[in-house]
Amino acid sequence: MEHSSNSYYVPDQSHWPIVGSIAMILLLGGTGLTLNDIQASGEVAQMSKYITYTGAGILIFMLFGWFGTVISESRSGKYSPQVDTSFRFGMSWFIFSEVMFFFAFFGVLYYTRSFSVPWLGGLGDKGLSHMLWPDFQAAWPLLTPPDASLFTPIKEVIDPWHLPLINTILLVTSSFTLTFAHHALIEGDRSKVKIWLGTTLLFGIAFLILQGYEYVEAYQHLDLTLNSGIYGATFFILTGFHGLHVTIGSIILLVMLIRVFKGHFTADNHFAFEAGAWYWHFVDVVWLLLFMVVYVF
Amino acid sequence: MSELTMTTDHHDHGPAKGIGRWLFTTNHKDIGTMYLVFSLIMFLIGGLFAFVIRAELFQPGMQLVDPNFFNQMTTMHGLVMVFGAVMPGFVGLANWQIPLMIGAPDMALPRMNNWSFWILPFAFSMLIATFFMDGGAPAFGWTFYAPLSTTYAPPSVTFFIFAVHMMGISSIMGAMNIIVTIFNMRAPGMSLMQMPMFVWTWLITAFLLVAVMPVLAAVVTMMLMDIHFATSFFNAAGGGDPVLFQHVFWFFGHPEVYIMILPAFGVVSEIIPTFARKKLFGYHSMVYATVSIAVLSLVVWAHHMFTVGMPIAGQLFFMFATMLIAVPTGVKVFNWIATMFKGSMTFETPMLFAIGFVVLFTIGGFSGVMLAIAPIDFQYQDTYFVVAHFHYVLVPGAVFGIMAGVYYWLPKWVGRMYDEGLGKMHFWLSFIGLNITFFPMHFVGLAGMPRRIPDYALQFADFNMMASAGAFIFGTSQLIFVYLIIKAARSGETADQVPWESAEGLEWTLPTPLPYHTFTTPPVIEK
Numbered sequence: 001m002e003h004s005s006n007s008y009y010v011p012d013q014s015h016w017p018i019v020g021s022i023a024m025i026l027l028l029g030g031t032g033l034t035l036n037d038i039q040a041s042g043e044v045a046q047m048s049k050y051i052t053y054t055g056a057g058i059l060i061f062m063l064f065g066w067f068g069t070v071i072s073e074s075r076s077g078k079y080s081p082q083v084d085t086s087f088r089f090g091m092s093w094f095i096f097s098e099v100m101f102f103f104a105f106f107g108v109l110y111y112t113r114s115f116s117v118p119w120l121g122g123l124g125d126k127g128l129s130h131m132l133w134p135d136f137q138a139a140w141p142l143l144t145p146p147d148a149s150l151f152t153p154i155k156e157v158i159d160p161w162h163l164p165l166i167n168t169i170l171l172v173t174s175s176f177t178l179t180f181a182h183h184a185l186i187e188g189d190r191s192k193v194k195i196w197l198g199t200t201l202l203f204g205i206a207f208l209i210l211q212g213y214e215y216v217e218a219y220q221h222l223d224l225t226l227n228s229g230i231y232g233a234t235f236f237i238l239t240g241f242h243g244l245h246v247t248i249g250s251i252i253l254l255v256m257l258i259r260v261f262k263g264h265f266t267a268d269n270h271f272a273f274e275a276g277a278w279y280w281h282f283v284d285v286v287w288l289l290l291f292m293v294v295y296v297f
Numbered sequence: 298m299s300e301l302t303m304t305t306d307h308h309d310h311g312p313a314k315g316i317g318r319w320l321f322t323t324n325h326k327d328i329g330t331m332y333l334v335f336s337l338i339m340f341l342i343g344g345l346f347a348f349v350i351r352a353e354l355f356q357p358g359m360q361l362v363d364p365n366f367f368n369q370m371t372t373m374h375g376l377v378m379v380f381g382a383v384m385p386g387f388v389g390l391a392n393w394q395i396p397l398m399i400g401a402p403d404m405a406l407p408r409m410n411n412w413s414f415w416i417l418p419f420a421f422s423m424l425i426a427t428f429f430m431d432g433g434a435p436a437f438g439w440t441f442y443a444p445l446s447t448t449y450a451p452p453s454v455t456f457f458i459f460a461v462h463m464m465g466i467s468s469i470m471g472a473m474n475i476i477v478t479i480f481n482m483r484a485p486g487m488s489l490m491q492m493p494m495f496v497w498t499w500l501i502t503a504f505l506l507v508a509v510m511p512v513l514a515a516v517v518t519m520m521l522m523d524i525h526f527a528t529s530f531f532n533a534a535g536g537g538d539p540v541l542f543q544h545v546f547w548f549f550g551h552p553e554v555y556i557m558i559l560p561a562f563g564v565v566s567e568i569i570p571t572f573a574r575k576k577l578f579g580y581h582s583m584v585y586a587t588v589s590i591a592v593l594s595l596v597v598w599a600h601h602m603f604t605v606g607m608p609i610a611g612q613l614f615f616m617f618a619t620m621l622i623a624v625p626t627g628v629k630v631f632n633w634i635a636t637m638f639k640g641s642m643t644f645e646t647p648m649l650f651a652i653g654f655v656v657l658f659t660i661g662g663f664s665g666v667m668l669a670i671a672p673i674d675f676q677y678q679d680t681y682f683v684v685a686h687f688h689y690v691l692v693p694g695a696v697f698g699i700m701a702g703v704y705y706w707l708p709k710w711v712g713r714m715y716d717e718g719l720g721k722m723h724f725w726l727s728f729i730g731l732n733i734t735f736f737p738m739h740f741v742g743l744a745g746m747p748r749r750i751p752d753y754a755l756q757f758a759d760f761n762m763m764a765s766a767g768a769f770i771f772g773t774s775q776l777i778f779v780y781l782i783i784k785a786a787r788s789g790e791t792a793d794q795v796p797w798e799s800a801e802g803l804e805w806t807l808p809t810p811l812p813y814h815t816f817t818t819p820p821v822i823e824k
Contacts, residue, residue: 007817008482010403013313013321017412024466025419028459035525036452066408082481086405089477097469097511104515104545108530116538125608132533147534226526230536233528237519 009078016066023062026055067255071272075264084271091275095282098245102286105241109234109293113140117230120146145229154228155221157235160295163214167207168291171246174203175284178253178277188267190260197257200280204250211243238294245283252276311813320415323407324813325392326710328414332389333703335417337779339381340696342425344772346374351734351768353751354761367751368436369428375439379557380464381421383691386699387560388413388471391499393710394702395475397804398493400484400820405477413471420463427453438749440550443531443542447523454524458517465510472506475499484803486822490584493802494577495702497584498563501591505552505559508595513549516542540605547598555594558658558690559587561698562629565651568705569633571800572648573640579632586625593622603671604678612671619669623662630659645797646720650701653693653728661689664739679749682742688735692771693728700727700778707782708796712810713789719781726774733767 030051037048073079115126121138122130130136133146145151158164181196218224226236256276259265265273312318312327319331349370353361362370392410396403404410427434432451435441446454479500483492492500520542522528529535531542570577577583599607599615607615633655642648664686668674677683708714737760742748746757753761795805807815 008402010407010814010817011323013317014323014408014411015321017408018320018415020412021415021419024416024463025423028462029423029456032455032459036455038525085481086477089480090406090409090473093473093476093507094469097473097507100508101511101515104512104548107548108515108519108541108545111541111544112537116533116541117536120533120536120538126606129533142536145529145535151529151535226522226528228535229529233519233522233530233535233537237522237528237530 008080009073009083011073014066014069016062016069019058019062019065023055023058026051027059028055030055071259071264074269074272087271087275091278095278098282102238102241105234105238106289106293109238112230112234117142140231142229142231145231151229152223152225152227154231155223157222157224157231158214158218158295160291163210163217164291164295167210168287170203170207170210171284171287174200174207175281177203178280182273182277185260185265185270185273186267193260194257197253197260201250201253201257204246204253204280208243208246208250211239211246235294238290242283242286242290245279245286249276249280249283252279321411323403323411325396325404325407325410326811326813328404328410329389329392329394330710331414332385332392332417335414336382336386336389336699337782339377339385339421341775341779343374343377343382344775346370346377347768348772350374351765354753355765356762357753357755357758359752362751364751365433365436368438368749369434371749372435372438372441373424373428376424376435377421378691379439379553380461381417383557383695383699384468385414385417387499387502387557387695388468388475390495390560390564390699390702390706391471391475394706394804395478395496395499396482397709397807397815398496398802399479399482399487400803400816400822401478401482402814402817402819404474405482406474409470410474413467413474416463416467420460420467423456423463424460427451427456430456440546441520442546443520443523443539447520447531450524455521458521461517462514465514468506468510472503472510475503476507479503484816484819484822490581491822493563494566494580494583495560495563498559498566498587501587502556502559505556505591505594509549509552509556512545513553516545516549519545540602543602543605544599547601548595551598551601552591552594554687554690555590557695558698559590561654561658561695561701562587564698564702564705565633565654567802568647568651568701569636569655571705571797572645572651573637573642574799575636575640577632578635578638579628582628583632586628589625590622593618593625597622600669600671600674603674616669616671620666623666626662630655630662643798645704646715646717646724647701647705647797649721649724649728650697650704653724654697654701657693657697657728657732658690661686661691661694664689677742679747680742681738681746681748684748685735685738685742688731688738692731692735697727703782705797706804707785708792709804709807709809709811711786711789712792713785714792714796715781715785715789719777719784723774723777723781726777727771730767730769730771730774734764734771735767737761737763737767 030048030053033048034052117140118124118138119126120129120133120136121127123138136146137144141154141157143155143157144153177196178200181193181200184190184192184196224235225232253276256273259272264270312324313321319327322328322331347370349362350367353359353367353370392404395401430451430453432453435446435451435454435457437445437450437454441457479492479496489497519528519530523530523532523537529537531537531539533539566577566583597615597619599611600619603612603615637652644652664682668677668683668686704715704720741753741757741760744757746753792809794807794809796809803816803820806820
């Protein structure tokens with residue numbers, strides 16, 4: 001089957017999507033069973049975990065297979081510039097959907113800080129809800145939740161000028177080093193690409209290690225947990241999903257690094273690398289916003 | 298052009314054989330068909346739930362089901378209809394029509410297109426499976442307000458959450474694909490302002506989907522955290538706020554209602570010009586109106602929550618912003634009527650559904666303006682008036698839109714005509730049935746009958762009996778639709794290349810029956 005270079009490449013049948021769907025239902029169904037069993041303290045929780053692991057395994061298999069197919073199609077020259085544009089638009093809109101996902105959590109933080117916590121403390125027209133917990137003092141960071149018998153008070157919040165500051169420096173620097181790698185790729189200096197991309201990856205991993213350390217610190221010494229009321233909830237949902245995205249971004253960069261070592265990419269054909277870079281910069285920007293509104297202010 | 302398409306098609310092998318064709322396909326036509334069939338099945342399942350609801354409400358008192366099961370029915374009816382019937386129905390139309398209407402060989406990302414569809418059967422299996430779990434299916438209403446859906450939810454809520462995650466992933470991928478297809482795959486020479494209205498409305502819809510489905514994912518994720526990981530997003534005892542749930546939910550939920558209606562606007566904007574034998578009146582204003590509706594839909598969400606006790610400034614803002622939407626919507630209704638004005642009209646089934654749409658959707662729009670007025674909404678909140686309102690925009694709105702599109706394009710899809718007599722019968726029975734069902738709901742709602750209850754006061758008995766009778770007419774008459782489609786696909790008369798006298802658009806330049814792959818060489822667009 002030949003494709004002239006100016007016709008749009010429409011792939012033949014593919015089994016990867018249905019494999020992905022099976023992976024998804026096993027992963028989520030297994031997780032659901034596990035969560036519910038833990039709550040009901042059932043014995044099948046162990047079994048359910050294996051369903052989850054099977055789903056995760058199939059998902060990884062699917063990602064390798066699907067992306068592998070795309071990579072080999074790309075390298076065999078099946079993609080016209082128009083296909084390349086589709087990938088670029090697709091990635092941009094995917095990042096937009098991620099922006100909206102984070103937007104929701106930032107919105108939650110804004111709403112609780114500006115409205116619902118002050119109202120619970122008796123502010124304004126809606127301050128009537130103060131009568132629920134008359135001793136409650138509105139503050140941010142909210143160390144003592146309204147009902148301290150249900151939600152544990154926090155001793156202290158994370159000092160932004162220690163670990164979070166280091167993490168900020170790490171991520172911002174990594175955005176620069178990634179750009180250096182990109183420029184090196186365009187110039188065709190592959191050993192420089194390896195060095196700068198490797199450096200970026202190390203910064204990412206260092207960020208994750210420090211973030212993990214911060215979580216341990218929060219749980220063990222500061223009593224800042226998921227259970228410590230709305231401050232803990234918003235803190236962990238924002239930093240947690242951000243950390244998850246750094247993890248995904250690091251995996252993407254790792255794959256790119258392996259591909260560079262394998263001799264993939266040319267100066268004018270390396271969209272996978274660029275897409276990974278877009279993603280990484282997006283994660284970086286989210287962190288800057290997060291550093292401001294979660295840690296500093 | 299048809300010869301050209303056939304001869305230059307180097308990819309012209311037909312579909313694969315057996316089940317593999319459907320499981321592994323990357324063809325937009327196959328995927329469109331699967332979406333539409335799935336949507337129809339979900340429509341019938343959701344209809345079955347409605348049947349139980351209306352049977353219970355046929356008379357006052359408790360007759361058939363216990364209240365908890367009744368609540369499961371209302372919840373699952375809403376979820377299945379919104380996420381299973383209407384949304385996939387429109388995505389099916391988009392899959393079939395957008396590549397044909399813009400002269401593209403397929404969707405931009407065909408494999409992802411397959412995945413968008415094939416997530417849905419799994420997601421809905423998970424959702425329906427909740428019926429067989431301890432504590433039963435979700436019973437907290439399709440809007441799943443916290444704390445009903447967190448503190449007081451049955452254990453199956455965990456699976457509800459994951460099912461919603463899966464539907465969200467499916468919708469986001471489907472919408473991204475549509476946006477990329479429209480931006481990148483138009484035939485050379487087709488500018489944005491030359492696109493058919495259906496393509497325009499889907500472009501805007503897809504933007505809304507990518508913007509708000511992640512917010513839905515966020516809100517169910519926070520529910521999951523509250524239920525299983527001891528957080529307090531929606532629990533005031535920890536400093537959270539149940540009203541916060543409503544804000545985040547409706548930030549998704551209000552654009553969602555436009556997601557369900559904008560493609561229907563597009564469908565009727567294709568059909569009315571064909572059967573009025575005139576160009577669409579005010580194409581540009583239609584485009585701008587669609588864009589305005591979409592933008593406004595992002596900033597009006599709290600009109601669903603006037604009674605939670607918002608600050609007065611918030612109420613005023615959301616009230617006026619909501620009423621502003623009546624302006625672009627009015628522009629659209631005006632344009633459809635102006636298109637028909639002095640046209641040489643004929644009334645084939647697609648046109649009947651389109652006119653039914655314009656008339657009845659407008660009734661739903663008017664009750665929407667009534668509900669938008671905050672002080673009046675205090676009385677209407679949670680009554681059957683609300684039920685009447687949103688069923689008027691969804692049933693003769695969204696559902697009629699999909700059906701009109703199916704009747705209009707079916708001859709092109711299957712290569713055969715449907716039975717016009719059966720089509721008209723389907724329309725009139727649906728039209729009469731739904732009006733008998735939903736119109737009395739305005740009255741019982743204004744008189745104070747609350748929604749989502751299995752029993753009611755005696756003075757509402759007559760109107761409820763009417764509504765139930767209408768619902769049985771409407772529901773049963775949908776079987777005609779199913780029969781008609783099967784009959785058309787199997788043994789209808791062979792359709793002409795252009796089955797409608799003055800239909801315009803690239804899809805009609807293609808031969809009937811359609812080749813498996815079309816527009817592998819893009820058509821030439823004349824200015």
